[in-house]
Amino acid sequence: MVDQRENALRYASSNKENFLRTYQEILLIPSISTDKLHLPDIQRAAEWLAKQLHALGMQKVQLFPTSQSPIVYGEMLGMSGAPTVLIYGHYDVQPVDPLELWQTGPFEPTVVGEDIYARGASDMKGQAVITLKAVESLLQTGGLPVNIKWLFEGEEEVGSPNLEAFIAAHTDLLACDFAVNPDSGMIGKEYPTITYGLRGLAYFELRVHGPAHDLHSGGYGGVVHNPANALAELIAGMHDDNGRVTLPGFYDRVRELSQEEHAELSRLPIDERHFLEQTGVSHLYGESGFTPIERTGARPTLDVNGLLSGFTGEGSKTVIPAWAMAKLSMRLVPDQDHREVHQQLIQYLEEHAPKDIHWELKTLAGNPASISQRKTPGVRAMAKALETVWGRQPYFKREGGSIPVVGDMQRLLGVESVICGFGLPDDNVHAPNEKQNLPTWYRGIEAYIHFFLNLSNGR
Amino acid sequence: MVDQRENALRYASSNKENFLRTYQEILLIPSISTDKLHLPDIQRAAEWLAKQLHALGMQKVQLFPTSQSPIVYGEMLGMSGAPTVLIYGHYDVQPVDPLELWQTGPFEPTVVGEDIYARGASDMKGQAVITLKAVESLLQTGGLPVNIKWLFEGEEEVGSPNLEAFIAAHTDLLACDFAVNPDSGMIGKEYPTITYGLRGLAYFELRVHGPAHDLHSGGYGGVVHNPANALAELIAGMHDDNGRVTLPGFYDRVRELSQEEHAELSRLPIDERHFLEQTGVSHLYGESGFTPIERTGARPTLDVNGLLSGFTGEGSKTVIPAWAMAKLSMRLVPDQDHREVHQQLIQYLEEHAPKDIHWELKTLAGNPASISQRKTPGVRAMAKALETVWGRQPYFKREGGSIPVVGDMQRLLGVESVICGFGLPDDNVHAPNEKQNLPTWYRGIEAYIHFFLNLSNGR
Numbered sequence: 001m002v003d004q005r006e007n008a009l010r011y012a013s014s015n016k017e018n019f020l021r022t023y024q025e026i027l028l029i030p031s032i033s034t035d036k037l038h039l040p041d042i043q044r045a046a047e048w049l050a051k052q053l054h055a056l057g058m059q060k061v062q063l064f065p066t067s068q069s070p071i072v073y074g075e076m077l078g079m080s081g082a083p084t085v086l087i088y089g090h091y092d093v094q095p096v097d098p099l100e101l102w103q104t105g106p107f108e109p110t111v112v113g114e115d116i117y118a119r120g121a122s123d124m125k126g127q128a129v130i131t132l133k134a135v136e137s138l139l140q141t142g143g144l145p146v147n148i149k150w151l152f153e154g155e156e157e158v159g160s161p162n163l164e165a166f167i168a169a170h171t172d173l174l175a176c177d178f179a180v181n182p183d184s185g186m187i188g189k190e191y192p193t194i195t196y197g198l199r200g201l202a203y204f205e206l207r208v209h210g211p212a213h214d215l216h217s218g219g220y221g222g223v224v225h226n227p228a229n230a231l232a233e234l235i236a237g238m239h240d241d242n243g244r245v246t247l248p249g250f251y252d253r254v255r256e257l258s259q260e261e262h263a264e265l266s267r268l269p270i271d272e273r274h275f276l277e278q279t280g281v282s283h284l285y286g287e288s289g290f291t292p293i294e295r296t297g298a299r300p301t302l303d304v305n306g307l308l309s310g311f312t313g314e315g316s317k318t319v320i321p322a323w324a325m326a327k328l329s330m331r332l333v334p335d336q337d338h339r340e341v342h343q344q345l346i347q348y349l350e351e352h353a354p355k356d357i358h359w360e361l362k363t364l365a366g367n368p369a370s371i372s373q374r375k376t377p378g379v380r381a382m383a384k385a386l387e388t389v390w391g392r393q394p395y396f397k398r399e400g401g402s403i404p405v406v407g408d409m410q411r412l413l414g415v416e417s418v419i420c421g422f423g424l425p426d427d428n429v430h431a432p433n434e435k436q437n438l439p440t441w442y443r444g445i446e447a448y449i450h451f452f453l454n455l456s457n458g459r
Numbered sequence: 460m461v462d463q464r465e466n467a468l469r470y471a472s473s474n475k476e477n478f479l480r481t482y483q484e485i486l487l488i489p490s491i492s493t494d495k496l497h498l499p500d501i502q503r504a505a506e507w508l509a510k511q512l513h514a515l516g517m518q519k520v521q522l523f524p525t526s527q528s529p530i531v532y533g534e535m536l537g538m539s540g541a542p543t544v545l546i547y548g549h550y551d552v553q554p555v556d557p558l559e560l561w562q563t564g565p566f567e568p569t570v571v572g573e574d575i576y577a578r579g580a581s582d583m584k585g586q587a588v589i590t591l592k593a594v595e596s597l598l599q600t601g602g603l604p605v606n607i608k609w610l611f612e613g614e615e616e617v618g619s620p621n622l623e624a625f626i627a628a629h630t631d632l633l634a635c636d637f638a639v640n641p642d643s644g645m646i647g648k649e650y651p652t653i654t655y656g657l658r659g660l661a662y663f664e665l666r667v668h669g670p671a672h673d674l675h676s677g678g679y680g681g682v683v684h685n686p687a688n689a690l691a692e693l694i695a696g697m698h699d700d701n702g703r704v705t706l707p708g709f710y711d712r713v714r715e716l717s718q719e720e721h722a723e724l725s726r727l728p729i730d731e732r733h734f735l736e737q738t739g740v741s742h743l744y745g746e747s748g749f750t751p752i753e754r755t756g757a758r759p760t761l762d763v764n765g766l767l768s769g770f771t772g773e774g775s776k777t778v779i780p781a782w783a784m785a786k787l788s789m790r791l792v793p794d795q796d797h798r799e800v801h802q803q804l805i806q807y808l809e810e811h812a813p814k815d816i817h818w819e820l821k822t823l824a825g826n827p828a829s830i831s832q833r834k835t836p837g838v839r840a841m842a843k844a845l846e847t848v849w850g851r852q853p854y855f856k857r858e859g860g861s862i863p864v865v866g867d868m869q870r871l872l873g874v875e876s877v878i879c880g881f882g883l884p885d886d887n888v889h890a891p892n893e894k895q896n897l898p899t900w901y902r903g904i905e906a907y908i909h910f911f912l913n914l915s916n917g918r
Contacts (some may be wrong), residue, residue: 034772034773034774034776035772035774036773094776095776097770097772098673101672158774158775159775199677201777203775203777211740212738212740213739213887213890213892214889214890215890216860217760217764217788218658218660218790218858218859218860219755219858219859219884220737220755221755221760221761221762221859222751222755222758222790222859223745223754224738224740224743224744225742225744226762226763228694228762228764228766228785229694229695229698229761229762229763231691231766232692232695232763232766233695235687235688235692235695236688236691236692236695236696237695275682275683279670279674279679279682280670280672281815281816282815282817283814283815284682284683285682285813286681286682287681295682296681296682299681301676301680301681302688303680303688303779304688304691304769304780304783305676305687305769305776305777305780306687306776307690307691307766307767307771307783308766308767308768309765310763310764310765310766310786311556311764311765311786312766312784313494313554314494315493315617315823316493316617316618316786317764317765317889318660318662318788319765320762320764321763321765325771326687327769327771329676329775331676331677331680356740356742356743357740358741364774364775365775399677399678400675400678400680400681401677401777402777428672430673430674430675430777431672431673431674431675431778432672432673433672
């Protein structure tokens with residue numbers, strides 16, 4: 001196999017320009033899943049992926065329609081005795097607003113220095129193309145040493161409303177030894193990282209209604225509870241002075257960190273300064289008694305994601321708004337349940353909302369947290385691959401974001417995921433000017449080539 | 460004079476259609492002073508008024524430019540021995556958003572039943588045209604019994620930033636015995652009303668800044684103080700559990716109601732049910748220990764007028780916003796000073812804003828409250844006029860809104876204002892579907908005809 005390793009790496013090295021062109025092709029497609037106007041772009045991105053799988057010689061390439069975005073499947077089996085690896089990815093992206101803060105068009109991929117800028121460059125079209133190009137490099141130099149299956153969804157950024165049901169209905173099709181999930185990042189450019197813990201998500205829209213219509217604040221200021229003030233009061237009450245969330249029972253199911261894990265997380269090369277630099281704030285904030293890395297990876301949080309009420313244009317308008325809205329989400333950790341958190345929020349609102357307003361709560365997304373096993377053959381093969389490319393052992397990290405599919409696959413397919421992608425902390429994911437570091441991206445392709453070969457050697 | 464009274468009323472009665480056409484002309488002009496894009500419309504409205512004054516035979520008709528909206532002046536003097544009345548009005552209007560809630564175009568005046576719908580119909584183009592048409596009715600039937608001067612501004616809805624300086628610079632031009640100000644309303648269709656107390660205003664934009672750019676709420680939830688949450692916390696802290704404003708020193712200068720005034724306000728035919736009906740809320744809210752009429756007229760209040768932060772579109776976006784904004788205003792009562800309230804807000808923010816965010820405060824408007832004398836010849840003439848038209852004595856009311864010019868004229872010209880207009884509580888001023896009741900509007904013209912003649916009779 002030594003020959004194929006060298007040949008595959010050489011193929012990857014001599015096709016950098018081609019690989020980049022493929023990457024740029026998918027970055028051109030504005031596959032924003034939040035916005036129904038982009039459904040045709042979602043479809044285009046799915047078809048583009050199917051075309052890639054076809055070109056690689058995959059079999060059973062198919063688009064499975066869902067109520068919204070199609071799921072793309074393809075497979076290459078036949079290596080009897082070799083493990084079967086299910087490669088997960090998503091082809092949808094976050095919205096782009098505020099558009100005016102982008103320095104280049106979000107769907108006009110632009111290379112500046114070592115980076116490529118575009119929505120989805122890091123999260124996660126770039127990571128998906130890494131797996132495609134690693135597989136291509138192996139197929140062009142002797143073939144795949146393992147069986148693979150691909151599963152691409154187009155609804156990850158809206159909470160994967162159809163994925164769980166799809167997996168449940170296709171457990172035979174998706175049967176595998178383990179999954180790999182590159183929807184993830186590194187803690188720094190020189191710090192290869194495997195993620196083993198993921199936070200869950202519970203996302204809501206809270207609307208507070210006051211008067212039947214906007215009122216003159218002169219004539220009525222003093223007799224109605226202003227819904228914008230009332231919303232602020234409700235939100236303010238959701239944290240106590242120690243930065244803890246006050247929803248009743250919110251921490252009841254939170255799995256506490258073991259001494260061992262606490263010690264291990266403390267060894268990560270991410271300190272307070274790292275977070276200050278990444279965020280640009282002057283002081284950090286959060287639940288007292290925990291380190292920043294614990295607060296983002298191992299503790300649940302509650303954030304307002306958006307606020308809207310009344311007059312927001314230039315100048316002044318003396319109005320008491322008829323309603324006020326907050327987008328509101330919680331990041332969850334094992335063993336919290338997003339459905340229980342929904343109930344806790346309802347209970348909080350029932351207990352704290354004053355009778356002079358009324359409120360509506362809409363669930364926009366919900367998925368559980370997950371912890372993956374860290375001593376599987378898949379993780380060992382990936383750790384060795386990363387060490388080969390970066391010259392140092394990878395770090396094991398709990399990630400603050402959510403990848404619900406990891407928990408779904410544990411539960412429905414009975415398999416663990418190897419979570420390893422090549423985004424960087426300053427990639428501006430979910431924000432203007434998203435980017436991917438290109439040298440790191442090419443190293444990612446090399447790492448995945450090693451990974452597949454290591455799996456074969458290891459058996 | 461008996462003849463002129465009958466003739467003038469007959470002229471008004473037989474010219475209802477003409478009067479309505481004039482009224483509709485000015486309602487067509489979108490003279491929104493908040494939005495610089497509408498400066499040409501502001502200019503058009505000013506020129507329209509100047510044309511009307513010319514047509515009435517006024518002298519010295521002139522547009523005085525300011526840094527924004529011109530001030531329109533005109534006069535008819537020469538009745539030696541008769542009082543000189545300064546008639547105030549404003550020709551600018553509030554913005555129209557949310558536009559989608561209007562059932563007819565805000566600048567397409569539409570008569571439905573007894574009402575005319577348009578932005579400015581009630582506040583206050585309708586009231587301004589009442590004074591024009593009352594004067595026309597007298598001029599067409601024998602002439603004016605008093606000297607008059609007109610002062611129309613185009614910046615009332617943005618806090619009259621240039622009016623105070625203009626009055627101060629033109630005290631000779633504006634010299635008069637008293638002013639009339641029809642920028643006001645009645646407490647009910649059958650309840651003629653003279654307003655003698657007005658609240659002041661202090662209007663701010665508060666911006667809370669957190670991270671340097673929007674962040675992924677998964678990766679960073681738990682290490683930064685979300686500026687939307689921080690803004691909510693700051694706003695929530697501005698009221699205590701008794702509905703009182705917590706800015707330091709906010710109530711120090713508030714003039715308490717005398718027993719006499721308290722008793723008199725209690726006699727107004729406005730009860731809790733009235734406010735419930737006008738607002739559509741299920742329960743009233745406000746500072747404990749005061750009646751609704753006192754809370755809107757004689758007590759200061761604090762309201763959020765607008766909120767904006769992060770993602771507010773359809774669906775979900777898991778973002779920690781970089782900033783959050785609130786439009787925030789206080790209604791003031793004698794003897795509060797809006798500049799002191801500005802300092803109190805700064806002090807509150809300095810004491811309560813956490814060090815992990817930073818904030819910016821912009822002043823958008825500020826003006827003092829005022830109380831007018833109630834036993835002047837002008838008020839007596841108006842009270843008699845209202846009693847003649849409505850068949851009952853007028854109510855004396857403290858108004859929750861602000862008419863800064865009343866205080867400016869007290870201070871700079873040494874004159875009191877007779878505040879009497881014909882808006883109704885359900886006119887939707889500052890809101891979608893603003894309207895004016897037309898039978899009441901015609902009665903308003905009659906009332907102003909009587910008023911001018913009563914002034915002459917009374918001397």
